Amino acid sequence: MYHTDRGIEELEQRRGDDNVTLAWLAEQLRTFVDLNPEFEVPVERLATWLARLDDEDD
Numbered sequence: 001m002y003h004t005d006r007g008i009e010e011l012e013q014r015r016g017d018d019n020v021t022l023a024w025l026a027e028q029l030r031t032f033v034d035l036n037p038e039f040e041v042p043v044e045r046l047a048t049w050l051a052r053l054d055d056e057d058d
Contacts, residue, residue, distance in 0.1 A: 029047060033040050 026047070029043050033043050
């Protein structure tokens with residue numbers, strides 16, 4: 001496991017059985033960026049990437 005995967009692994013272990021909506025996820029991302037504005041760009045990139053997963057052009 002990569003060092004950067006530890007948070008992903010923890011998320012999967014703790015919340016892997018949860019069902020959430022994308023609206024809930026978007027709200028959590030907004031709250032995170034409000035509390036940690038230095039992460040605005042990476043969070044925006046992740047949100048854009050997730051939003052465009054089904055785009056054929058990407």
